[in-house]
Amino acid sequence: MAIRKGEWAKPTAGLAPTHVQANLVIVPKKHAYDFLLFCMRNPKSCPLIEVTDAGSYTPVSSAPDADIRTDIPRYRIFRHGKLADEVMDITEEWREDFISFLIGCSFTFENALRAAGIPLRHIENKQNVTMYETNVPCHGAGDFQGNLVVSMRPIRADHVPATVQITSAFPTMHGAPVQVGYPEKLGIKNLQAPEYGDPVEIKEDEIPVFWACGVTPQLVALQAKIEIMITHAPGHMFITDLLDSEIGR
Amino acid sequence: MAIRKGEWAKPTAGLAPTHVQANLVIVPKKHAYDFLLFCMRNPKSCPLIEVTDAGSYTPVSSAPDADIRTDIPRYRIFRHGKLADEVMDITEEWREDFISFLIGCSFTFENALRAAGIPLRHIENKQNVTMYETNVPCHGAGDFQGNLVVSMRPIRADHVPATVQITSAFPTMHGAPVQVGYPEKLGIKNLQAPEYGDPVEIKEDEIPVFWACGVTPQLVALQAKIEIMITHAPGHMFITDLLDSEIGR
Numbered sequence: 469m470a471i472r473k474g475e476w477a478k479p480t481a482g483l484a485p486t487h488v489q490a491n492l493v494i495v496p497k498k499h500a501y502d503f504l505l506f507c508m509r510n511p512k513s514c515p516l517i518e519v520t521d522a523g524s525y526t527p528v529s530s531a532p533d534a535d536i537r538t539d540i541p542r543y544r545i546f547r548h549g550k551l552a553d554e555v556m557d558i559t560e561e562w563r564e565d566f567i568s569f570l571i572g573c574s575f576t577f578e579n580a581l582r583a584a585g586i587p588l589r590h591i592e593n594k595q596n597v598t599m600y601e602t603n604v605p606c607h608g609a610g611d612f613q614g615n616l617v618v619s620m621r622p623i624r625a626d627h628v629p630a631t632v633q634i635t636s637a638f639p640t641m642h643g644a645p646v647q648v649g650y651p652e653k654l655g656i657k658n659l660q661a662p663e664y665g666d667p668v669e670i671k672e673d674e675i676p677v678f679w680a681c682g683v684t685p686q687l688v689a690l691q692a693k694i695e696i697m698i699t700h701a702p703g704h705m706f707i708t709d710l711l712d713s714e715i716g717r
Numbered sequence: 718m719a720i721r722k723g724e725w726a727k728p729t730a731g732l733a734p735t736h737v738q739a740n741l742v743i744v745p746k747k748h749a750y751d752f753l754l755f756c757m758r759n760p761k762s763c764p765l766i767e768v769t770d771a772g773s774y775t776p777v778s779s780a781p782d783a784d785i786r787t788d789i790p791r792y793r794i795f796r797h798g799k800l801a802d803e804v805m806d807i808t809e810e811w812r813e814d815f816i817s818f819l820i821g822c823s824f825t826f827e828n829a830l831r832a833a834g835i836p837l838r839h840i841e842n843k844q845n846v847t848m849y850e851t852n853v854p855c856h857g858a859g860d861f862q863g864n865l866v867v868s869m870r871p872i873r874a875d876h877v878p879a880t881v882q883i884t885s886a887f888p889t890m891h892g893a894p895v896q897v898g899y900p901e902k903l904g905i906k907n908l909q910a911p912e913y914g915d916p917v918e919i920k921e922d923e924i925p926v927f928w929a930c931g932v933t934p935q936l937v938a939l940q941a942k943i944e945i946m947i948t949h950a951p952g953h954m955f956i957t958d959l960l961d962s963e964i965g966r
Contacts, residue, residue: 501750508765
């Protein structure tokens, strides 16, 4: 309700703990089939929580009392692949052919890692997670084509097996890492120069671990330069009624 | 090649063991978005292995050398929800707007159960698995609406935990059971009168275990009475290049 009333316009990390938070991508119906197919073909980077009916702003299965148009703190409106506006409410922009895609984010498995005693430096430092564009092509669908984006977290070597086990339990939230320890094999040349988020220190006894990242579908949709796309602003997520514990099943 | 040449027109159970077999549903592009959305909303009954590009008869990710039009032993052609023909080749029927959905089947987890020493009576008896229509509604999408169809296998009570564990390892092949032991809660009145497949004996020390069944999307598409839909004939599956061991990940 605070978000809906415009009283909370800040990032949502740490809000409503144990509740699943989601990325939002809204596209017009004419692009929805290809975007849905892209998500189906790339489930590790595009784990779908829900796809609404055309014109409906109610996520009936993940948050039936919510309104997609008002219940995210900040939205970004892109026209033909360019950022056109950042707003707190998209009621005025709403169209009958809009379809909302709610896509899983890594907050869920990060909570599980921290509960298991595996520290995450970007959270301790109150920074954004480190993200890189890779040279690994996604499976394209129609106009939606592009490379995988990964997030990276430095993990102590002796924590790597448990990290893989714990994140594997969340296949609908990016799941197991895509790679452990070899950034150059993903085409990442400089770990200290991420394309998105903040760079992070990697200590002597730590290994960089890479996960498929929900920025992938958003970036691919931008590159497709569709006439309009609306997303959440980075870090300003949609909070669902689902519990982390439900989604791990 | 034997199937392609028309030299194998029989069911595929037991062929190419360790290779994943798939259900086929072909629909015209105008129905593909709603059908894809139906599958996404009901992943336990509709685990998608691959969705081809419109007009393409090549399953590029699961069997790149195959031809969807010739590489299944028998096809069924439905017009407006009615069976119109059963053929061994659909090359003549092919249209530029056809999209093929390859949907996981239970052969994969059945192999894993038997490898773990859990017998399956319908296989021992060389019969079709027992299937029921339930009163559990699926999450609909557009014209595609209907109830969940389940398969049932009698499992010895002391094997039930391992059965749940083993099938849980195949989330993209129907995964864990939807229910254990209470047919009446699914709206099933008489276990000896299944809607599909063959009835099966349930012994004193056995419990009926129910899984979401790949017949669900096919039935829902039939009920939508779309102008044309092509499927495999029951038991005559599409054999992919994927290995059971790959799909368990």
